[in-house]
Amino acid sequence: MNRRHFLRNGSLASLAVGSLTVASCNEVATEKKEPTKLTDDVFKDDFELNEVTIEVLQQKMQSGELTATSITKLYLDRIAAIDKSGPSLNAVIELNPDAIAIAEAMDKERKSGKVRGPMHGIPVLIKDNINTADKMMTTAGASALTGNIAATDAFIVQQLRSAGAVLLGKTNLSEWANFRSERSTSGWSSRGGQTKCPYRLDRNPSGSSAGTGSAVAANLCAVAIGTETNGSIISPSSVNGIVGIKPTVGLLSRTGIIPISATQDTAGPMARTVKDAAIFLAALAGVDEADAVTRNSMGKASKDYSASLATSTLSGKRIGVEQSFLHGHEGVVQLYKNAIETLKAQGAIIIETDLMKSINDIEGEYDVLLYEFKDGVNKYLSTATAPVKSIEEVMAFNKKNEATAMPFFKQEILEKSNAKGDLSSKEYTTALHNILQSRGIIDALLKEHQLDAIAAVSNGVACCIDLINGDYDTGFSFSTPAAIAGYPHITLPMGMVHDLPVGISFMAGAYQEQAIIDIAYVFEQATKHRTKPGFIAAASMG
Known part of the structure; x- marks a missing residue:
């Protein structure tokens, strides 16, 4: 999850640091004091598969070219x-x-005439909190979990293998999916170190699916899987100039994924185009008897979220635009205003809304996550092959190995979670009741204005990597409404501010993935804002 969203919504407001006064990333602490300046003389990005899509890869395999x-x-x-x-x-x-x-x-299957589907032979990266029953570890980036080899694949990995995808490897993440410290730096883990944003190398790729976002943007794979509790697909997708889909909670199974929250957790596709994300989403979806919430998706999931894209239109679509994001950083606000004009030009009917005001009044998300993290992680570790079997043992490991496990920030969130009671606690049940009120608020807003979706700025521009102070608020975040309600949310590129991407979001009610994918596709085709990263080094910035 993305810890910065709590800073905006008040749960950790008292912990926000004064980092907004930092003039440039060169002035903050990073792991490398002397950045390497990259120029065309030393680095030419002429990769053969740059920006290639799933469809093109299939064509090349079908023809025998690749x-x-x-x-x-x-x-x-x-x-x-x-x-x-x-x-x-x-x-x-x-x-x-x-x-x-x-x-x-x-390749052998294809040669024999068997092609499993659109993901057949497509290389994929997945986040390192997702179990794979192979030679790779599953650690959530935590050195405490080094050696954890899963006995069985996560359900979505089973889906991935059944679809014929090639599992390339695992991506780095914010340790424990950014649920370890209240002063954490996104994209850093004690096992994997600090991931960088491929647009500007001293900028943070955002968390917790930092490695997934950076890898997809930099063309290290065709598509990849991230996970989200609050913002961890949407924020790194926005910051890294790609498409990310946080599905309805229950569309994709969580079995075999190191958890934070049974209420909010979901995996989701991250890709460079809306169509690729849509193709990948269908391949991952499925009812899993081990994850009861997925039963709710029966009859609601599509077998092909890309099928309707060619005929999708915004004509007559009613889209709410979050008015609170019409103020803030002038570069981001201008992109948002331009995006609204694009929606109008494509035939959409625009209605100003103020969803964030109501959502920000809801209290209890942090408590829900603390309780559910303790319950879920202790259950996961109790049957895992990791050397630690509980959060308490994780904390003891971290203290014993503080120089390497906690060199920049500590483990306040682990401590607070471990101190909580069980899921029968009144504090937990009250908090859970409070956050689930978000569903009624969103549903009522959609019904009142007969909206097909709500649009907003996904996230602000990437913040600087600052291992001393941790992350800071960038002024925009639309992750919380869909996160606490468990509703679908898509982000895609909206433009650039000082060589850094900014995303636009579309969210809707439960299992309305097709609706927001169609809207996003029309916007994407009308704007073509996806820009390949330039790998700008810190030393070249003024």
Whole structure:
């Protein structure tokens, strides 16, 4: 999850630091004091698969121009060139030693006439809090979980393998999905170190799906999986100039994913185009008997969220625009105003709304997460192969290994969570009741104005990497309404401010993924705001 959203919504407001006065990223502490200046003389980004889509990759495999094996090798070489050297994004925490073997198996199937679907042979990265029953670890970026090899795949990984995708490896993340410290730096983990934003290398790629966002933006894979509790798909997608979908809670199974919240957690696709995200979403969705919430998706999930895109239109669509985001950083506000004009030009009927005012009055989210994190993580660790079996043991490990496990910030959130009672506690049930009131608020707003979706600025521009003070508020965040309600939310590029991407969001009611995907696709095709990253080094910024 993205800790910054609590700063905006008041749960941790007293902890906000005065980092907004920082003049440039060069003045804040990072792990490397002397950044490398990248120029065309030392780094030319002429990667063969830059900005390639799933559809194009399928065409190239069908024609024989490329194979799943050759594509996989190209991406592995790309990771070696961009992630582990050159810009050194540090987005990938571990590579899958079986990736080539999986690709070769998919090529054999294709040669025999079997193609499983649109994801057949497509290389994918997944976040390191998702179980894979292979040679890779699942650690949530925590050094305390080093050695944790899952016995079974997460349900969504089973779906991924069944679809014929090639699992390239796992991405770095904000440790414990950014639920360890109230002064954390997004994109940093004790196991994986600090991930960088590929647009400006001393900027934060946002969390907690930091590695996933950075990797997709930098063309280290075709598509990737992130997870979100509050903002962890939407924020890194916005900051890294890509498309992210946070589905309705229950569309995708959470079985085998290291949890924060049973109420709010979900995985979701992150991609460079709306169509790729839509294709990938359908491949991951499915009813899982081990995750009871997924039963609610029966009859509501689509087998192909990309099928209607070619005929989608905004003509007559009623879209609410969040008016609170019409104020703030002038560059971001101007992009938002331009986006609203684009929606109008495409035939949408615009209605100003003020959802955030009502949502910000809701109290209890932080308490819900503290209680559910303790319950869920203790259950996960009790059956895992990790050397620690509870949050209490995690905290003891961190204290014993403080120099490496907690060199920049500590573990206040773990301590607060561990101090909570069980899920029968009145404090928990009251807090849960409070946050679920968001559903009624959103549903009433949608009904009152007969809205097809609500639009807003997804997130502000990327903040600086600051390992001393931690993250700071960038002035915009629309993640909380959909997060606490469990409703679907999509972000896609809205434009650039000083070479940094900003996303636009569309959210709607439960299981309205198709509606917001269609709207996002029309906006994407009308604007084409996706911009390949420039890997601008810190030393080149003024």
